[in-house]
Amino acid sequence: MSARRRTPGRVTIVDVAHEAGVSVTTVSRVLRDHAEVHSETRATVRAAVDRLGYRPSLIARALVSGQTHLLVLLVSDVTNPFYPQLAKSIEHEAAKAGYMVVICNTEDRVQETRRSLMWLLHQGVDGVIHASSGRDEAVVLSLLGDPRRVVFTNRPPKSQSVSYVVSDNAGGATALTRHLLAKGHRKIGFIGGPSYARNATERLYAFTQAIREVPEAQAFVAGGKFSTTCGEQAVTEWLQSGCDLSAIIAINDSVALGAMGALMSLGYDIPGDIALAGFDGTDFAASPVMRLTTVDQHVDEMGRRAVKLLLKQLSDPGPFVPLSEVLPCRLLLRGSTEGGALTSSAKNGPYPLKRPLSAGAGSERV
Amino acid sequence: MSARRRTPGRVTIVDVAHEAGVSVTTVSRVLRDHAEVHSETRATVRAAVDRLGYRPSLIARALVSGQTHLLVLLVSDVTNPFYPQLAKSIEHEAAKAGYMVVICNTEDRVQETRRSLMWLLHQGVDGVIHASSGRDEAVVLSLLGDPRRVVFTNRPPKSQSVSYVVSDNAGGATALTRHLLAKGHRKIGFIGGPSYARNATERLYAFTQAIREVPEAQAFVAGGKFSTTCGEQAVTEWLQSGCDLSAIIAINDSVALGAMGALMSLGYDIPGDIALAGFDGTDFAASPVMRLTTVDQHVDEMGRRAVKLLLKQLSDPGPFVPLSEVLPCRLLLRGSTEGGALTSSAKNGPYPLKRPLSAGAGSERV
DNA sequence: GTGAAAGCGCTAACAT
DNA sequence: ATGTTAGCGCTTTCAC
Numbered sequence: 018m019s020a021r022r023r024t025p026g027r028v029t030i031v032d033v034a035h036e037a038g039v040s041v042t043t044v045s046r047v048l049r050d051h052a053e054v055h056s057e058t059r060a061t062v063r064a065a066v067d068r069l070g071y072r073p074s075l076i077a078r079a080l081v082s083g084q085t086h087l088l089v090l091l092v093s094d095v096t097n098p099f100y101p102q103l104a105k106s107i108e109h110e111a112a113k114a115g116y117m118v119v120i121c122n123t124e125d126r127v128q129e130t131r132r133s134l135m136w137l138l139h140q141g142v143d144g145v146i147h148a149s150s151g152r153d154e155a156v157v158l159s160l161l162g163d164p165r166r167v168v169f170t171n172r173p174p175k176s177q178s179v180s181y182v183v184s185d186n187a188g189g190a191t192a193l194t195r196h197l198l199a200k201g202h203r204k205i206g207f208i209g210g211p212s213y214a215r216n217a218t219e220r221l222y223a224f225t226q227a228i229r230e231v232p233e234a235q236a237f238v239a240g241g242k243f244s245t246t247c248g249e250q251a252v253t254e255w256l257q258s259g260c261d262l263s264a265i266i267a268i269n270d271s272v273a274l275g276a277m278g279a280l281m282s283l284g285y286d287i288p289g290d291i292a293l294a295g296f297d298g299t300d301f302a303a304s305p306v307m308r309l310t311t312v313d314q315h316v317d318e319m320g321r322r323a324v325k326l327l328l329k330q331l332s333d334p335g336p337f338v339p340l341s342e343v344l345p346c347r348l349l350l351r352g353s354t355e356g357g358a359l360t361s362s363a364k365n366g367p368y369p370l371k372r373p374l375s376a377g378a379g380s381e382r383v
Numbered sequence: 384m385s386a387r388r389r390t391p392g393r394v395t396i397v398d399v400a401h402e403a404g405v406s407v408t409t410v411s412r413v414l415r416d417h418a419e420v421h422s423e424t425r426a427t428v429r430a431a432v433d434r435l436g437y438r439p440s441l442i443a444r445a446l447v448s449g450q451t452h453l454l455v456l457l458v459s460d461v462t463n464p465f466y467p468q469l470a471k472s473i474e475h476e477a478a479k480a481g482y483m484v485v486i487c488n489t490e491d492r493v494q495e496t497r498r499s500l501m502w503l504l505h506q507g508v509d510g511v512i513h514a515s516s517g518r519d520e521a522v523v524l525s526l527l528g529d530p531r532r533v534v535f536t537n538r539p540p541k542s543q544s545v546s547y548v549v550s551d552n553a554g555g556a557t558a559l560t561r562h563l564l565a566k567g568h569r570k571i572g573f574i575g576g577p578s579y580a581r582n583a584t585e586r587l588y589a590f591t592q593a594i595r596e597v598p599e600a601q602a603f604v605a606g607g608k609f610s611t612t613c614g615e616q617a618v619t620e621w622l623q624s625g626c627d628l629s630a631i632i633a634i635n636d637s638v639a640l641g642a643m644g645a646l647m648s649l650g651y652d653i654p655g656d657i658a659l660a661g662f663d664g665t666d667f668a669a670s671p672v673m674r675l676t677t678v679d680q681h682v683d684e685m686g687r688r689a690v691k692l693l694l695k696q697l698s699d700p701g702p703f704v705p706l707s708e709v710l711p712c713r714l715l716l717r718g719s720t721e722g723g724a725l726t727s728s729a730k731n732g733p734y735p736l737k738r739p740l741s742a743g744a745g746s747e748r749v
Numbered sequence: 750g751t752g753a754a755a756g757c758g759c760t761a762a763c764a765t
Numbered sequence: 766a767t768g769t770t771a772g773c774g775c776t777t778t779c780a781c
Contacts, residue, residue: 029758040768045760055766072505076445077758081773085442086506095467096666104461105488117502119485122471136483139438140452162392245670278671300462304611305644306672395774406752411776421750443774447757752781757774764769 028071037065048073085141088118088327089134091157093125093149097243097271098299099316103148103171106320114328116143125211125242127153134160144327150174151213165330165337170323172216180330182323182342186216187223189312189346193266193294194227196348198234202264202292206237208251208276210268214243217268220296224266237262241272248275256283262291264354270295270302273309277353292354298347308352315344394437403431414439451507454484454693455500457523459491459515463609463637464665465682469514469537472686480694482509491577491608493519500526510693516540517579531696531703536689538582546696548689548708552582553589555678555712559632559660560593562714564600568630568658572603574617574642576634580609583634586662590632603628607638614641622649628657630720636661636668639675643719658720664713674718681710 030048034041039058046054047062054062065071079085088111092100108118119142121133130153134145138160147157148171158176161167169181197205207224210217221238228236237260241247248267252275255262267273273295277287285291295302298313322342330337396414400407405424412420413428420428431437445451454477458466474484485508487499496519500511504526513523514537524542527533535547563571573590576583587604594602603626607613614633618641621628633639639661643653651657661668664679688708696703 027758030760031758041759042761042769043767046767049760051760053766058766072501074446074758075506076442076451077773078760079442079773080440080446080758080775081760083773095461095470096464098462098464101461101464101467104486108488117485117506119483120470122474135438140441140483245666274667274670274672282671300611301640301667304640305648306640393774397774407775408752408777409750412751415776417776419750424750440774443757444776445757446759446774447776449757750781753779755776755778757776759773760771762769762771765767 027074028069030071030073033062033065033069033071036069037062079141083141085143086116087137087140087142088116088324089137089142089145090118090120091123091130091133091145091147091149092120093123093151093243095120095122097269098301099269099271099297099314100148102299102316103320106317107146107324110321110324111328114324116324116328123149123153125149125151125153125213127156131156131160144168144331146170146323146327147174148172148323149214151211163337164339165333166327168323168327168330170319172214173219175215178339180326180339180341182319182326182344183216184314184319184344184346186219186346189296189314189348190220190223190266191227192346192348193296193310193312194224195230196350197264197266197292197294197354198227198231200292200354203231203233204235204237204260204262204264206239206251206255206260206262206265208239208241208248208265208267208272210241210243210272217243220268241268243269243272245271245275245278248272248277249279250275252276252279253283256280256285264288264292265294267293267295270297270299270309270311273302273311273353274307277307277309288352288354288356294354298349303349303351305352310351310354311349313347313349315347319344393440394435396437396439399428399431399435399437402435403428445507449507451509452482453503453506453508454482454690455503455508455511456484456486457489457496457499457511457513457515458486459489459517459609461486461488463635464667465635465637465663465680466514468665468682469686472683473512473690476687476690477694480690482690482694489515489519491515491517491519491579493522497522497526510534510697512536512689512693513540514538514689515580517577529703530705531699532693534689534693534696536685538580539585541581544705546692546705546707548685548692548710549582550680550685550710550712552585552712555662555680555714556586556589556632557593558712558714559662559676559678560590561596562716563630563632563658563660563720564593564597566658566720569597569599570601570603570626570628570630572605572617572621572626572628572631574605574607574614574631574633574638576607576609583609586634607634609635609638611637611641611644614638614643615645616641618642618645619649622646622651630654630658631660633659633661636663636665636675636677639668639677639719640673643673643675654718654720654722660720664715669715669717671718676717676720677715679713679715681713685710 030041030044034044044062047059111118123130145167147169150169150172164179173183209221228234239251267276287293295309295311298311302309302311396407396410400410410428412418413425477484489496511533513535516535516538520540530545539549575587591602594600605617633642653659661675661677664677668675668677
């Protein structure tokens with residue numbers, strides 16, 4: 018017998034064919050319930066598969082079919098709690114269809130995106146879900162070649178010819194801003210995100226528009242990069258320069274955490290001195306430690322839809338037609354803007370986390 | 384010409400060979416700087432590769448070599464902020480060596496581990512880093528077959544014959560408990576983790592031992608599952624049953640967040656009424672919003688070492704010898720145990736995040 | 750130093 | 766309904 022390079026313990030389709038006394042083609046057909054196979058033969062093959070504990074090599078399969086059943090999820094930073102939640106729902110939905118998900122951090126740097134994607138595309142990846150598109154949008158599209166292989170989510174793409182699933186950022190920001198204005202706030206700060214992140218710019222634009230609805234209202238805008246540190250800096254600079262804001266909106270809950278930290282360090286009462294709100298509806302924002310008013314994005318739903326859309330595109334042979342879905346947001350009103358004694362909730366025993374009390378249109382008091 | 388199944392735009396090694404006027408063997412050799420190739424030929428091939436923009440198919444390579452350059456990271460829950468930090472350092476270190484990392488959530492369920500691992504092993508995965516071993520330890524080892532293909536981290540394995548990189552959980556818990564005792568606390572609660580998580584049991588054991596060093600000290604222990612909710616529940620139950628604790632140690636920072644939330648809801652002052660400490664040294668624990676005393680685990684270092692160890696094992700042809708590394712922890716003392724007026728730090732402008740002031744042995748006041 | 754040829758484990762024409 | 770055969774893109778003996 019000649020020296021074989023084969024993985025020692027590997028049971029191949031040939032072994033199964035031999036065991037079942039049929040050809041490899043038949044085994045292959047049974048395995049994928051392809052074409053017609055006599056039910057008796059099918060049973061024999063199934064038995065052989067079980068007896069030998071055979072599992073097809075997805076690598077060999079990928080080599081011949083060109084499909085790896087691997088998806089990439091591009092995020093700017095897994096450390097931002099919004100993304101793990103998104104990733105979880107994406108992985109779950111993908112697993113249901115037999116797909117694996119590889120998560121890559123781009124850190125919002127084009128080079129990182131290019132590096133990961135080149136590696137992955139040549140490794141063989143069926144599709145991409147980009148949850149943090151920005152300056153790398155063009156690179157992704159050109160590297161991928163076929164727009165049907167990508168779905169953008171979270172941050173809307175610039176390109177008109179790709180699919181995406183995003184939240185109604187404008188709607189959420191408008192509702193939040195109007196709520197603050199209705200509560201009497203007239204000087205409101207907005208800690209934004211980078212200009213290349215379109216979810217951030219949409220929120221900012223909606224904010225400034227909403228502010229204009231009240232003539233005497235003033236907007237203060239600070240830039241940022243979605244990080245906790247940015248929240249700290251913006252607040253510190255505003256307050257040290259004597260800016261007398263009465264409310265602050267952070268571009269997301271992480272930035273709000275930074276802002277809240279700075280406000281507390283500087284001795285401000287929330288919402289007594291300054292009200293604070295975030296965006297995303299992450300879990301920790303619900304904690305009594307933050308009791309942060311925020312705009313819930315329905316992350317899970319967004320993830321699920323992104324996967325479904327991508328898989329549909331991948332299997333659809335017809336001409337490609339980009340689809341887009343915009344999910345509504347939900348305002349979650351909490352102590353950071355609504356005030357109220359914290360101890361009052363103690364009467365209810367374990368504090369309520371996401372329980373609706375008096376809900377307005379699309380908003381809940383939690 | 385016959386119909387080809389080849390991916391349309393794919394440039395193969397054959398194309399390069401043709402372009403360079405050599406055989407595929409030579410191209411293959413140049414690509415992996417294998418064996419001796421005439422420097423002139425090498426240059427010709429390199430030029431052809433560049434001109435055609437050729438990149439080898441890792442799938443084909445995997446099929447023949449049996450190596451996929453894919454690693455799996457098993458975690459119980461990406462949503463626990465400790466894991467994204469770990470994942471980041473692992474991905475970074477793996478990328479340096481040309482490896483990709485797939486993150487899988489086990490949710491601490493054996494079935495989940497089995498499912499993911501079976502899928503991945505037959506997809507072809509070179510190695511596994513298990514950061515959340517528990518009841519699934521045996522399954523992982525038997526599914527993998529070869530112990531050299533796995534490194535455990537974060538939670539020490541039961542098995543003596545596998546490698547692992549963990550923190551000195553006992554040391555950290557001892558230092559923290561002694562610190563609280565030294566501050567005069569005599570009734571200390573410990574919100575633990577599940578019994579199958581050995582990092583949790585190590586911390587718990589060290590805690591009870593340290594408590595015994597002070598005769599009049601009392602320990603209160605609650606079970607849990609590393610989740611925020613567990614922190615809430617434990618605290619609520621203790622306090623509603625009239626337990627007069629003066630300090631609480633949570634098994635990790637997420638549980639501490641839950642505990643802090645419950646304490647605040649119930650109107651307790653931290654640390655005035657009850658002091659609180661966590662474990663892990665996650666970023667959000669450092670925020671003035673939590674100012675949580677915690678035991679820093681050096682996650683990044685742990686991740687880096689786990690990858691290095693795994694890659695070493697994978698490439699080492701000799702007989703397998705399991706190695707283990709235990710990294711020291713560092714006590715980070717903050718407001719949740721040390722008291723002090725929050726506003727005092729305001730004088731320093733942006734509050735200090737991890738700035739050492741008066742440091743004891745292995746501990747820092749932050 | 751270089752090339753021809755035999756696979757890695759599987760799928761998909763094309764027979765039968 | 767089942768088998769034969771030719772690859773997928775690459776690595777690797779074994780000749781030259």
